[in-house]
Amino acid sequence: MNAPLHREIPASILNATQALSQVTSQWDDDIVRQVSDYISIPAKSPTFDSDWAQHGFIDTVMRNAAAWVEAQKVEGLALEIVRLEGRTPVLFFEIPATRADSTQTVLMYGHLDKQPEFTGWRNNLSPWAAKYEDGKLYGRGGADDGYAVYASIAAVQALKSQNVPHPRIVGLIETCEESGSYDLLPYVNALKAKLGEVGLVVCLDSGAGNYDQLWLTTSLRGNAGGVLKVEVLTEGVHSGDASGLVPSSFRILRQILDRLEDSHTGRLLPPSFHCEVPAERLAQARATAKILGDEVYKRFPWAHYDCEGSTSFALPTTTDPVEALLNRTWRPTLSVTGAEGLPALKDAGNVLRPYTAFKLSLRLPPLIDASTAVQTLKTLLEDNAPYQAKVTFQSNGGATGWNAPSTASWFENALNDASQSFFGAPCGTMGQGGTIPLMGMLSKGFPNAQMMVCGVLGPKSNAHGPNEFLHVPYAKKLTAAVAQVIALMPG
Numbered sequence: 019m020n021a022p023l024h025r026e027i028p029a030s031i032l033n034a035t036q037a038l039s040q041v042t043s044q045w046d047d048d049i050v051r052q053v054s055d056y057i058s059i060p061a062k063s064p065t066f067d068s069d070w071a072q073h074g075f076i077d078t079v080m081r082n083a084a085a086w087v088e089a090q091k092v093e094g095l096a097l098e099i100v101r102l103e104g105r106t107p108v109l110f111f112e113i114p115a116t117r118a119d120s121t122q123t124v125l126m127y128g129h130l131d132k133q134p135e136f137t138g139w140r141n142n143l144s145p146w147a148a149k150y151e152d153g154k155l156y157g158r159g160g161a162d163d164g165y166a167v168y169a170s171i172a173a174v175q176a177l178k179s180q181n182v183p184h185p186r187i188v189g190l191i192e193t194c195e196e197s198g199s200y201d202l203l204p205y206v207n208a209l210k211a212k213l214g215e216v217g218l219v220v221c222l223d224s225g226a227g228n229y230d231q232l233w234l235t236t237s238l239r240g241n242a243g244g245v246l247k248v249e250v251l252t253e254g255v256h257s258g259d260a261s262g263l264v265p266s267s268f269r270i271l272r273q274i275l276d277r278l279e280d281s282h283t284g285r286l287l288p289p290s291f292h293c294e295v296p297a298e299r300l301a302q303a304r305a306t307a308k309i310l311g312d313e314v315y316k317r318f319p320w321a322h323y324d325c326e327g328s329t330s331f332a333l334p335t336t337t338d339p340v341e342a343l344l345n346r347t348w349r350p351t352l353s354v355t356g357a358e359g360l361p362a363l364k365d366a367g368n369v370l371r372p373y374t375a376f377k378l379s380l381r382l383p384p385l386i387d388a389s390t391a392v393q394t395l396k397t398l399l400e401d402n403a404p405y406q407a408k409v410t411f412q413s414n415g416g417a418t419g420w421n422a423p424s425t426a427s428w429f430e431n432a433l434n435d436a437s438q439s440f441f442g443a444p445c446g447t448m449g450q451g452g453t454i455p456l457m458g459m460l461s462k463g464f465p466n467a468q469m470m471v472c473g474v475l476g477p478k479s480n481a482h483g484p485n486e487f488l489h490v491p492y493a494k495k496l497t498a499a500v501a502q503v504i505a506l507m508p509g
Contacts (some may be wrong), residue, residue, distance in 0.1 A: 054148035055155030063196035121216030128166025129195035240419035307339035347449030388416030
């Protein structure tokens with residue numbers, strides 16, 4: 019896609035030192051406390067809390083964020099909490115342009131819903147009690163990405179304090195992202211007139227290859243998931259009586275998964291789940307591999323044990339940094355994220371269980387259509403069940419991935435300027451393995467928009483898992499970098 023031509027804007031338009039100083043003070047004096055309060059509220063996404071409306075946690079974090087934004091007294095800001103019947107709420111704000119030649123809008127995105135607690139938190143940490151330690155703010159949802167609304171407004175305030183002219187800015191903060199953003203499209207449609215002609219999207223819900231430079235996300239994987247259940251009996255029976263005659267539901271489930279995945283390599287077998295990696299993304303992966311090296315895979319908390327006086331670690335699927343990057347961004351991968359029908363070890367007697375169910379998460383390459391993949395997956399898993407067992411796959415939906423549009427020259431220059439100004443290094447680029455459905459929606463709705471998809475989820479930040487943390491020093495610089503990119507946006 020060819021980007022429209024724009025006039026150049028001088029890089030000195032924002033005083034970087036002053037902007038970082040202001041943002042740093044705001045984080046230290048206020049935002050860390052706001053995000054800490056947010057962490058304490060178990061605002062789990064609807065998929066993980068079907069009674070979210072009755073519990074009121076999502077409404078609480080939404081009201082708190084709205085109250086804080088209003089309290090900032092940003093000149094010209096108008097704000098509303100928008101509620102569609104039967105759907106999770108969104109926060110929408112609008113700040114008029116102060117640049118006379120501005121015809122486009124900046125859209126700032128984030129979300130306030132969270133993943134569930136998970137297990138394995140350190141003894142001195144809790145998912146619902148923030149702890150600030152060595153520049154890291156621990157707790158569920160702070161980095162993914164409860165900080166986004168606060169950082170977005172702080173970036174705007176950095177512009178305002180220096181009287182830097184800026185385009186029109188709108189914010190859209192949802193509360194259904196961790197459930198696949200199924201409530202988002204109705205809001206985008208309802209607010210379409212208010213969104214305007216979006217020329218830049220700032221999405222603060224992504225990752226970073228390290229904490230040493232600004233990172234731009236260039237692609238996101240899609241997702242197709244659901245529950246695969248195998249039933250062979252109506253109730254459990256004595257394993258000594260029935261085993262060898264009654265087939266194990268677990269063994270049948272293993273056979274079915276063998277249709278989908280090569281268990282030796284992890285490669286997904288259906289060709290329709292694969293796509294060719296675009297040449298530009300392959301080149302970017304090679305460049306990123308040179309920056310990160312073996313940190314691409316060393317960043318994860320590998321299990322380890324002592325063996326003959328030395329420590330051995332579990333191994334990744336590959337130690338080639340380029341292949342490692344491609345595996346987690348452009349190749350389909352299956353994960354089992356939950357199980358049912360299996361009693362806890364302490365409760366497991368000699369019983370042949372009536373059923374086994376696995377929750378599956380299938381990450382899809384960015385260019386694969388999720389709805390087609392879901393149907394393919396259902397047919398593959400359910401047809402011709404071994405032993406005529408009752409096999410069902412109940413999909414929980416899917417989300418198509420995203421591949422960034424061609425980068426306009428102004429945007430590339432602005433990103434590098436911002437990264438150099440606040441990190442002293444050029445901007446890095448990399449795909450991400452996660453899914454943000456909004457990006458595909460916005461790319462279709464605003465094909466000329468540039469996408470600043472970035473975030474604070476760097477090494478060991480562990481979103482969705484135990485010990486999630488927000489790297490505050492990095493967040494401060496990212497906030498200032500967002501302000502500079504907006505300042506450099508053409509009219």
